[in-house]
Amino acid sequence: MFDLDYHALLPEGILAITVLVTLVVDLVTRKKQLVAVTAIIGMFAALVPVVTLAFCDSLAFCTSTGAERVLFGGSYVVDGYSLILKGLFISAAFVVLLLSVGYLASDRYYQGEYYFLLVASALGAVVMASSRDFITMIVALELVTGPAFLLVGWRKGDEKSNEASIKFFIIGVLALALTLFGVSLLYGLTGSQQFDGIAAAAASLEDVPLFILGVIFVIIGFGFKVSAVPFHLWTPDTYEGAPTPVAAWLSVGSKAAGFVALLSVAYLALPSVASIWGPLLWVLAVLSMFFGNLVAIKQTNILRLLGYSSIAQAGFMLAPFGASAASGADELATQFAATVTYLVIYAVMTLGAFAVVIVIGSRLGSYELKDWRGLNMYAPGLSLGLAAFFMSLAGIPPLAGWFAKFAMFSATIGVGNWWGYSIAIIAALNAVIAFVYYAKVVKTAYFVPVPDGVDVSMLENVPVGGPIGFAIGLTAFGVILLGVYPGFAANLGEFTTQIFASAGL
């Protein structure tokens, strides 16, 4: 019926097959590690076509189709933007799988289903990156979130995990309902589901109250997904209650998926009405930064601290959106690139931070900071990793986080009006506030003596190996490389903006 471009769909295809194969492997074997290995291999295999698609022009066997491959009548597009984010999602899921192996083996968890759900969630994120209409996008977004509802409650015996799961589920459904309501309004007024169709019709609808309402509902729905204040209430509880690798996936994969939705809708479907969503996201960004950072200072549990940090980081990532209210096409492209650059760097450092936190927390049996005091005395290597990732999150050179902040500042100042200046100044203040709690973690590990009654035998002179050790090494390398030579992340960000050229904006 369709003459399909199978190469373009290969990453999704491989992931879909992996989802099924993990189920089968789980069925036939009692060695649950095999399921993990299947998922990891599948994830790695899915990365290969992403790379061949990205470098299609220079590969002999690949039929180049120019900058983008349009499928399903424009509903599904594979271009630089979607490829980079697919690469990001698959790599993040790959690292989360590495984090999960030891964690799941350490207690009596269902293993087979876990990997099945995680790969399914990753598949949703990958589809998300290419979605160019609302139906595909919402189905993809729910494919990301649906499995996550279950994964959050994976620690069945733990009340906190159950609570986290229910909370996440109810709020997730509420967000979906809001988004769908907004989409129905937009569809009714523009007569189109596809982003380019909406973009074409949007300019003339700028003053229609229902249209404005639709835009606001859609943005608020996504606000839940990226855990922007005041739609963040689920985040700290869910991070604390969920199995820690799942929290890592929520913090990176699921949040990035939310940002991709926001990027696509704001910049591809609604660029002409930036005057509506720009000020709205300005407010969300400012609230997220101040609230996330100020509340994080008071946290004593590292997972809750990471939860609030993730809210604050979402604020930083929203800042370029917030500056867009009166931007021209060039500035929109710069802001778009800045958020993508931030996402890439954020993913690397957050995954690294979670990896180190998982090792230390599970071996000490506590995620309370007071039990982590004096960590450097008995685990200097892990302390160094902890310090590196948290200082990177704080944005201190020469660790990667500085360039994320730099790109954000640059995109906001670059618009040359007070929408941009104001949010840049607020973000600068917040970068200072944020340092206080990231430093608190470092202080705990380095400056304070070891308390009595903490069993350090699992950490003292016990090397960190296996999948999680590999994950830490990989992300640590990334954090240093991207910090010293941030051009790589910047180029990825720039690369995505070709979408603006091809859209003729």
Add this chain to the structure above:
Amino acid sequence: MNWFENGWGLSLIVFLPVIGAAVVLAMPKAKEAAIKWVALIFALVTLALSVVLAVQFDYSAADTYQFGTPIDTPWISAINAHFHIAVDGISLPMVVLAALITVLVIIYSWNHWPEPHNPKLLLAFVLILATGMTGTFVALDLVLFFVFFEVVLLPMYFMIGIWGDTSIRTVPVFGWKMEMRLYASLKFFVFTLFGSAFMLLGFIALYFKSEEFLGYRSFSIVELSDLGAAGVFVGTFGMLVFLGLFLGFAVKVPMWPLHTWLPDAHTAAPTIGSVILAAILLKLGTYGFIRIAIPILPDEALRWAPFIGVLAVIGIIYGSFACLAQTDMKRLIAYSSVGHMGFVMLGIATMTDVGINAAIIGMVAHGLITGLLFFIAGSMSHRYHTRDMRRIGGTMVKMPKMGVLLGFAAMASLGLPALAGFWGEFMALLASFDPNPLIGETSLFRGLMVVGAIGTVLTAGYMLYMLRNVDFGSPSAEFADTPLEDVDTAEWLAWTPLVLLTLAVGIFPGIIFNATNDAVISLVAKAFGG
């Protein structure tokens, strides 16, 4: 030596220490002797290279950038940031000073390890600091400058936090009780980060603005200085950018009223931390004013000069009175830094070649002398187990060599002629008599000169007050019977170069001016049109 001149030599000077830090971190913790030697060798090679740099430097062309990497050496192509480093007459003395202080600090550490004992980590931090400091002095790209400027923060934060003073202190305003080192390390970092965040905003604003004049966006200090000389960054834009840069640099200097982190950080830091902080880190701020703020925003610099001058003089007077109220020896020296850096800033605020020359020699002299003072204060508190000047006394009797060295350093610090400290203060006052006429506030600056001159008297007052308490008199009953070791070998090795250089710069200030003068004259001429 072609490779040396094409930027590789300078790159080695910048990055050898951090390579050394990586090597040190990779070594097993138990092999302390080997760790010390590796760190020392890396620092010594860096010093040797920077001496070669100073010897090979073409002093007849001190106003040009030498030994640099090509201006278009790629780094982050997406934002047009380049790895452009080079030295001119202004940065050369600072580069050599940074390399020297690093070596001396490692030598001093040989048998003076602060608690908790962890030479591996401490030396790694010292070496990372060296890279950050030198890098800041040679960077000619704003992004590169920013990165190096920030690189020094983390190691210093760790130094204060891990090895700092553990006495309990009540936090003002909040009333929390916490350990001095925890309070000071956080305060140091938050203050500096606050300033540098706004400095970065200023840099980015310049980057975007440059497109109007260059046709492309640029972070190059060289290109932006050319634009600045043409007087393009003016009006509200110029004022806001200058405000951002001012915040970043003034916190670092530190200028009154942004100085409050300094007494805490200096007092809490371990000895070598205080030395590095005083000798080099404070200079990053004043260097930023000379290298970036003035050439790129000369009109704004002129407009703000009276304001900076007044703040500088308030710093001089405030620092001196604060010194007179101290009982803690290290805290007194810390406040004296506020005063001395006030003189440096006063020199800069005159916007004349004499003033800026004064500032640079003041920076070098302050580095040598205050470095020495902190070394001695550290050694004395190590022996007396207190820094309380009411309890220490009669050091001349107990440890005559230490006492003499302290006397020498104190004399140098109060600006005794023929010692290094004299030139910076004297010339800064001289320059205030005749400030840049474009400022149009000559009488104000003459007033500042008078107040500053009173400051030098106060400086003499508190230094003599310290000497009277610590050096003279008879040992207090508490220590009368305690045998105390006089200056030991490591201390001699670390301190002699500082003493000799203090004398040398005092008697032959030409060794500094020879490098700086042409560069400063050309800078002033370019910025303010002759």
